[in-house]
Every structure is written in C-alpha cells, then in structure tokens.
Amino acid sequence: MTQPARQREQQPTRLHLRLRGAVQGVGMRPFVHGLAARFSLSGFVRNDSEGVLIEVEGFTQDFVAALHAELPPLARLDSCECEEIFPRGDTGFVIETTRQGRAQTRIPADAATCEKCLDDLFDPSSRFHLYPFVNCTHCGPRYTLTRALPYDRAQTAMARFPMCEDCANDYADPTNRRFHAEPIACEKCGPRLSHQPQDIVAALRAGKIVALKGIGGFHLLCDARNADTVLELRRRKDREAKPFALMLANAASVALFGRPTPAELALLRAPAHPIVLIDSSRNLPDTVAPDMTRLGVMLAYAPVHHLLFRAAGAQRNAPCAFAVVATSANPGGEPLITDNDEAQRKLEKIADLIVTHDRDIVVRADDSVMHIVDGAPAFLRRARGFVPEPIDLGEDGPSVLACGGHLKATLTLTRGREAFVCQHIGDLSDAETFRFYEESATHLLRLLDIAPEAVACDLHPDYLSTRFAEDFGAPVLRFQHHAAHIAAIGAEHGETQILGAALDGTGLGADGAVWGGEVLRLDGHGGFTREGSLSALPLWGGDRAAREPFRMGVAAFAALGRLDEASAFFSAVPQAAQAAKMLGAKHPQTSSLGRLFDAAAALLGYPERQEFEGQAAMRLEALAREPRVLAGGFVWRDGKLDFTPLLAHFIDARPDARAGAELLHGTVIAGFSEALCALTQSGEKIALGGGCMMNRILSEGLAARLREENRAPLLARKLPPNDGGLSLGQAALARAVLMKV
Incomplete structure (x- = not known):
C-alpha cells in the first residue's frame, strides 16, 4: 500500500x-x-x-x-x-473451507473458453495441450453440470473424476487461475472424447452429419458450404425451412459470411458466446437459411469446438472459411438430447457419426439466440451462457413459482428480490418436452431450496403449464396472457404501473376471446384495464390459422364484406373456397397482430402452410427494406385500431411482396404509435412486448416513432419479448397481488 x-x-x-x-x-x-x-x-x-x-x-x-x-x-x-x-x-x-447452509447464493452461467485457457490448449508445453475439457475459474461449464448448491465439485458432474496430483495442486493453490475451478481436469484424470477431432473433421469434409456432445447437449453438425448435406440434414431432421445456425472458428471469420456491426461482433465475443443474427453476405447455400436476409452465427465456445476448427486448418484469430451448421439435436420437436445412450438410440438415423464424452450433462441448455435491436442486445431465446443469472425485481417479496405458457415455455422462481428464469424449454405439446419442463421445475426448486407461497399461471385452462400449476399443491393465481407480457418488461425495468402494447400471435383474453394486439394499463397491484386493441378478424380453424395463412387471408375478405371474392383471389389454394363458405356463418374473432401479419402474407403471395411458427411474418420482415406508411391505411377510433384499409389495398392494388411488406411494417408502426400516444398519460412509460416484438423492423420503428412523440418506450432486454418471458410477468403480477394483501 x-x-x-x-x-x-x-x-x-x-x-x-x-x-x-x-x-x-x-x-x-x-x-x-x-x-x-x-x-x-x-x-x-x-x-x-x-x-x-x-x-x-x-x-x-x-x-x-x-x-x-x-x-x-x-x-x-x-x-x-x-x-x-x-x-x-x-x-x-x-x-477458509466452504460452510454449508440453506442456499442463498447462485451458480454462475456457463462461459466460453477464455483466452488464457486457449493459450494452454494450443501450447505444446502445457499439460492441457489439446485437452478438449480445459477450463479455469474464468470460463467453462457451470450451471449445466451442477446438481446442488453450494457450487462445489462434489455436487457437480465432475464428482466421479478424482483429481490427479497436478490438478489437485492447481485446485488448492490460491495464486493459481484454477484455484477451486470445480470442473478442473486434464488428460490424466478427466473426461474423454470418444473420437479425435481430426476424425470428426474428416467426416464433415466427406459430407457426413455428425452428432457432437457439447456443454448443454448434443449438436448436429455438417459442412455449411455443402448444399446437398445441409438439405440432407433438413430431410433427416424433418426441418424443411427453419433457419440453421452457423458456427465459426473465431470473430475474424464472421466477415467471410456476413456483415456484422461492431455491436454484433461485441455480442458474439461476450462470455456467453450466443448465436447472434447478422446480415448475411449470401455466400452460403440457400439451404442454410431459406428466404432470410439474416444469418444466425456463433463462435466456437467449447475447447472441442476450437480443436475441430484447428483440425480443419484454422489459425487462431485468423479468418477461416471452414464453417459448420450447428443445430440442436432434438428430433421430432423433442427437447435437446444430453445422454449418451439416448443419443445412440435417437440419432442413429440422423447422424452418420455420434461423438460422445463421459462427463454428464446435468441440466440441458440450448444455445441462446440474440440480436441487436434499437442499439442494444435483445434475446430471441435465453438459455446457455445466461441461465441461471437472476433478474433484480427491485425489492424483496414473497416467493412465487410462475409456470409460463404453452409455447416457448419457461418457469420463474422468485427469492427475495431476485427472479430466476429457467432456460428455454420449448413447446409443451410434446410429452418429452413436458417431462423436461417438470424436471426443470424440480431442479430449480431444489437448487434454490425454496417452497413457493403461490404458483402463477395463464388463464388458459388447457395449457399443460396451467395444469402443472393446479397440481403443484400451492395457491394458484391466474393472469391474462398479455398482461403478463407487459408485466415482464415492467419487471426488468423496475416499473409496475405501466402502459403497454402486447403484440403477438395468440392468448386467451379476459372476455374469452383470442387476443393478441392489445394496449393494456397495469395498475401495480396485479390488475389491468384494456385501453385499446386491434379490430378483430374472423378466426377460422383456431390454431390452424397460425399454420395456414390463407385462412387469415380469407378472413380479411370477410372483414371487408367481400367474402364472395376470396375464392377467385386464392384460386391456387383449393381450401380457400371451403373457408369462404365456412366464414359465412358466425365465427370466433381475434385481435391478434400475428394473425394480421398472416393475413397480409397470404394477400402478398405467401398463403401456403408454414413449416414453423412465424415463417410467413419472417419472410415479410426479410423483404422489407424501408418501411412506408400507406395514407389512410388504418383507422384509430374508440379504442379500436383498424387495418382493414391496408388489407383492401393489398387486394385491390396487388403490390409486389417487397412493396407490400414495407407498407405493412410502416403502417402498423404508424397505427400503434398513434394509438399509444393517444392513450399515454403524463410521464407514463410504454412497454413493448409480445412475440411480434421479435421483429426488429417493427420494434425499432415503433420505439423510434414513440421517442419522436416524446414518449418513453421500453423493450425487453433480459428475456425474450415472446412467451419465453411470460413466466417472469406472471411472477411479477403474483407478487403484486400477494404484497397488496
């Protein structure tokens, strides 16, 4: 000193x-x-x-x-x-020695291999030279291998690997970077890979599909430049069109395949190494990301990844043209595979080579997916690298388990002022995914050692998450879907009384109708008022309307009183004539912005069945370059926002898909900004949530327009704006109810 x-x-x-x-x-x-x-x-x-x-x-x-x-x-x-x-x-x-007790701390998230461990990995004089599980206290797996707190080796998947003398010395040395690095291991004492990196690369170069066990589960890998192999992976995985992610050797390689901004490069290099959406330079086969102008890219984040690229000829920090598709190994919509035996059973018809290792994955975790929106990072999927980092709720409160929705399911458990949101689970329609959901709840409760005072869930009685809440054995609090969307954004920004736009595909409304284009005001005590909404369109076919856009296209004709014209307009779609007849009778209505986008997509030339959720809307987003407002394209009156004039323009003027996509985005932005400005009270902040806020053009345009009108928009930053954040909103609303009492 x-x-x-x-x-x-x-x-x-x-x-x-x-x-x-x-x-x-x-x-x-x-x-x-x-x-x-x-x-x-x-x-x-x-x-x-x-x-x-x-x-x-x-x-x-x-x-x-x-x-x-x-x-x-x-x-x-x-x-x-x-x-x-x-x-x-x-x-x-x-x-001093760790002291046990009721868990009040937490496990850090998994982190990509740090630069010092990469030094060791590639240094021939290091005892970690070419060892595919090298790590230290600054990097490596954490959450995905931990069974219980406190975070000590005996409570992780590394318990079965006794340390050799060298590792034990490093572990015990306070001056060493690996002091109490719980996953520490080396070639003498640690986990082993079933195949050598050069053999894996040889298979990839030969056009083979490889299943590789990683940090949070298995990836399916193939050579991204081999169009036939990528197409074969799509066929085997039954994934016709949904974009694949790309894994690259390092940040220097990104410019070979896309046009990243400085902010996107910084996000790619962050300790979590998430998948980041960047503008594509279109020098890969279209089969990687069909119809998309952006590409999901991640950098090698585990030692084994770095060894693969080294075997393919990559030099550290130098551009490398070798690129692999890296997609989650979850056949048939099931959760990510983590177990070696399960991989052998379920992936034998998909992968030509299955590469395992003998360190267990305790908690499965998909790769996180992010993009830069309105100048800052935002989530599309939150999992590896970020879970289980909590969200600060600003003040202590009762402990609540919130069960989320049915799609993009997550769970949230609160402790004091912290909200712990589990990793992305998926859609609960699949039995295996629901078991994963139950496992995640059990693990979260055990890890945090919490007995919640209440459980929170959606209003929808048929969601499996609702039934899970009802069977849990604690008082159940039910909340409207879109109120929870707004509450989630309010919670991460420290706001409880807030106006919000919840713009998404579907959710049960308080009146029993299908909502999805709502302006709601939260009262800070768990309640809300519906201040405005989209004018409703007929909903023929229920959930099928989300998969078959022509149904909403026909609904647009019905809303305009021109149903007799629908069959001729959709002459190439035989089912359209049946839809026109059916819609002659009374049908359920929906105020969903997602279904409005589907109607627009159908009218602009994309009426066919969607292979994945939101495909038609993503196509329109990819087409739009400069959003433009159609004069007279909407009407805002008496709390209703009506875009049927825009739909009529699509029918009558028949613009090409790009022009229509630009008019759609610009007019929707203008309409909702007018509605929100009209409803905002002095000093009130505006939350922008729901699945449609995954659309970068829409979210950035709406936020910018609101700021131009001296309003204060809030976007989702710590969780996705879609149903992946729903459980946090439910937890915040439940705490507000319990704290009011």
Whole structure:
C-alpha cells in the first residue's frame, strides 16, 4: 500500500464484508486472497450459503476500492455489505473451507473458453495441450453440470473424476487461475472424447452429419458450404425451412459470411458466446437459411469446438472459411438430447457419426439466440451462457413459482428480490418436452431450496403449464396472457404501473376471446384495464390459422364484406373456397397482430402452410427494406385500431411482396404509435412486448416513432419479448397481488 493511502487511514481497521451476486465459481476467493496480499492485510475469505464472506484487517481503504474495481471477469456483485468490527490481531490471510447452509447464493452461467485457457490448449508445453475439457475459474461449464448448491465439485458432474496430483495442486493453490475451478481436469484424470477431432473433421469434409456432445447437449453438425448435406440434414431432421445456425472458428471469420456491426461482433465475443443474427453476405447455400436476409452465427465456445476448427486448418484469430451448421439435436420437436445412450438410440438415423464424452450433462441448455435491436442486445431465446443469472425485481417479496405458457415455455422462481428464469424449454405439446419442463421445475426448486407461497399461471385452462400449476399443491393465481407480457418488461425495468402494447400471435383474453394486439394499463397491484386493441378478424380453424395463412387471408375478405371474392383471389389454394363458405356463418374473432401479419402474407403471395411458427411474418420482415406508411391505411377510433384499409389495398392494388411488406411494417408502426400516444398519460412509460416484438423492423420503428412523440418506450432486454418471458410477468403480477394483501 502506498504512503498516501496509509495517511488517509489513521489506524488499522477490521472490516466484515458480505458479498452477494455471481460470486462463487468465478475466482472470487483467489482474487480476494491476492488483494489481501497486495495490501498486506490479514483475515479470511470463504464461500457460504449466502455468497462470499470476507474479513480483512489492516489499512483496508484501498482494498475495498480495488475489490469493486477489479472483479474477476465472470463475477457480478449485486451487493456488498461492509461494517467495521473489532480488530482481532490476525496474522496472515487464509481461504477458509466452504460452510454449508440453506442456499442463498447462485451458480454462475456457463462461459466460453477464455483466452488464457486457449493459450494452454494450443501450447505444446502445457499439460492441457489439446485437452478438449480445459477450463479455469474464468470460463467453462457451470450451471449445466451442477446438481446442488453450494457450487462445489462434489455436487457437480465432475464428482466421479478424482483429481490427479497436478490438478489437485492447481485446485488448492490460491495464486493459481484454477484455484477451486470445480470442473478442473486434464488428460490424466478427466473426461474423454470418444473420437479425435481430426476424425470428426474428416467426416464433415466427406459430407457426413455428425452428432457432437457439447456443454448443454448434443449438436448436429455438417459442412455449411455443402448444399446437398445441409438439405440432407433438413430431410433427416424433418426441418424443411427453419433457419440453421452457423458456427465459426473465431470473430475474424464472421466477415467471410456476413456483415456484422461492431455491436454484433461485441455480442458474439461476450462470455456467453450466443448465436447472434447478422446480415448475411449470401455466400452460403440457400439451404442454410431459406428466404432470410439474416444469418444466425456463433463462435466456437467449447475447447472441442476450437480443436475441430484447428483440425480443419484454422489459425487462431485468423479468418477461416471452414464453417459448420450447428443445430440442436432434438428430433421430432423433442427437447435437446444430453445422454449418451439416448443419443445412440435417437440419432442413429440422423447422424452418420455420434461423438460422445463421459462427463454428464446435468441440466440441458440450448444455445441462446440474440440480436441487436434499437442499439442494444435483445434475446430471441435465453438459455446457455445466461441461465441461471437472476433478474433484480427491485425489492424483496414473497416467493412465487410462475409456470409460463404453452409455447416457448419457461418457469420463474422468485427469492427475495431476485427472479430466476429457467432456460428455454420449448413447446409443451410434446410429452418429452413436458417431462423436461417438470424436471426443470424440480431442479430449480431444489437448487434454490425454496417452497413457493403461490404458483402463477395463464388463464388458459388447457395449457399443460396451467395444469402443472393446479397440481403443484400451492395457491394458484391466474393472469391474462398479455398482461403478463407487459408485466415482464415492467419487471426488468423496475416499473409496475405501466402502459403497454402486447403484440403477438395468440392468448386467451379476459372476455374469452383470442387476443393478441392489445394496449393494456397495469395498475401495480396485479390488475389491468384494456385501453385499446386491434379490430378483430374472423378466426377460422383456431390454431390452424397460425399454420395456414390463407385462412387469415380469407378472413380479411370477410372483414371487408367481400367474402364472395376470396375464392377467385386464392384460386391456387383449393381450401380457400371451403373457408369462404365456412366464414359465412358466425365465427370466433381475434385481435391478434400475428394473425394480421398472416393475413397480409397470404394477400402478398405467401398463403401456403408454414413449416414453423412465424415463417410467413419472417419472410415479410426479410423483404422489407424501408418501411412506408400507406395514407389512410388504418383507422384509430374508440379504442379500436383498424387495418382493414391496408388489407383492401393489398387486394385491390396487388403490390409486389417487397412493396407490400414495407407498407405493412410502416403502417402498423404508424397505427400503434398513434394509438399509444393517444392513450399515454403524463410521464407514463410504454412497454413493448409480445412475440411480434421479435421483429426488429417493427420494434425499432415503433420505439423510434414513440421517442419522436416524446414518449418513453421500453423493450425487453433480459428475456425474450415472446412467451419465453411470460413466466417472469406472471411472477411479477403474483407478487403484486400477494404484497397488496
């Protein structure tokens, strides 16, 4: 410590510090030990059930400043309670043994291999040279291999691998980067890969499909430049058109396949290494991402990935043209495969080569998917690399388990002021996925050691998530789907009384109708009022209308009173004539913006069956370059926003698909901005949520228009705006109800 620092402290002190946040498994204790040595302090540091406890004695002022300023890369300090206590006269500083207790801390998320471990991986003199499971306290798997808290090796998938002498020495050395790195292992003592990287690359180059076990589950890999192989992967996986993600060697390789912005490159390099959507340069086969102008790209994030690219000729930090499709190994809509035996059974007809390893995956986790929206990162899917990092709710409250929806399902468990949202689970229609959902709930409850006071769910009685809530054994609170969408965005931004637009595909309304284009005001106590909505369109076929856009195209004719013209307009779609006859009778109505987009897609030339949810809308987003407003294309009156004039224009003017897509986006932006501005009260913030906010053009355009009108839009940042964030909104509403009582 410098002399000026000593002068600022007139006498030695002893400080008691309680650290909470992402402070275990991230190298916090060796970091604190190093700081104590640097400032010649005595005392101790230890992990416990609440986080990290520190006592330091000596000239401590600079220690506290450095503690905050120099945190380890994966650490996040949510709070630091500091009090001065009576000096004890200790000599030396020690790292004490972890103390058990009821879990109040958390596990850090999985992190991509750090630069120092890559140094070791490629250094012939390192004992970790070419070892596909190298890691340290700054990187590697965490959540996906942890069974229980506190986060110690004995409670992880590494318990079955006794450390060799060298690893044990590193693990016990406070000055080593691998001090208490729970997954530490080497070639002598750790997990092993079933096939060599060069053999895997040889298979890929030969046009084979490879199943590779990774951090959170198996990937299916193939050579992204081989159009026939990509098409064969689509055939075997029964995935006709949904875009595949691309894995590349490093950030220097991205410009070979796309046009990333600086913000997108920064997001690609983040510790989580998510899939990031970037503009495609279209030098890959169309089979990788059919009809899309953006490409999902991720960088190699596990040691085995880096070894694959090395075997393919990649040089570290140099551009590499070798690229692989990397898609989740989940055949038939089932959850991601994690088990070796299951992979052999279920992937034998999809993969030509199945590559396993003998470290168990305790918690399955898909790759997270993100993009840059309105100048900042936003989620399309939140999983590996971010779960289980909690969302701060701003104040302590009752513990609630929120069960989410039926599609893009997640669960949220609250503890104090924290909301823990589980990884993306998927659509609960599949029995295996529902079992995964139940497993996720059990794991979350066990991990956090929480008995919730209540469970929250959707109004829809037939959702399996609703039935799970009813069978849980705690009081059930039910919330309207779109109110939960708005509450989710309010929760992450610290707002409870808020106006919001919930724009998505479907959700049961408070009146029993199908909603999806709503302007709601939350009252801060768990209730809401419906301030406005889209004018309804007939909904023929229920959920089938979301898969077959021609149904909503015919509904547009019905809404315009021109049903007799529908059959001729859709002459190439035989079912359209039947739809026109059926819609002559009374039918359910929907205010869904998602179904409006489907109607527009059908009228603009995409009436055929969608292979995946939102395909038609994504095609229109990909076509649109500059959104334009159709004069007179909407009417806002008496709380109803009517876009039938725009639909009539599509029928009568027959614009090409690109022009129509631009008019659709621009007019919808103009219509909702007018409605929201008319309904906003002084100083009120506006949440923009729902699945349609995954559309970058729509979300950015609406946010920009609102700011031009001096309004304050809020977008989803910590969770996806679609049903992946629904459970957080339910949890926030449930807490508001319970805290009001």
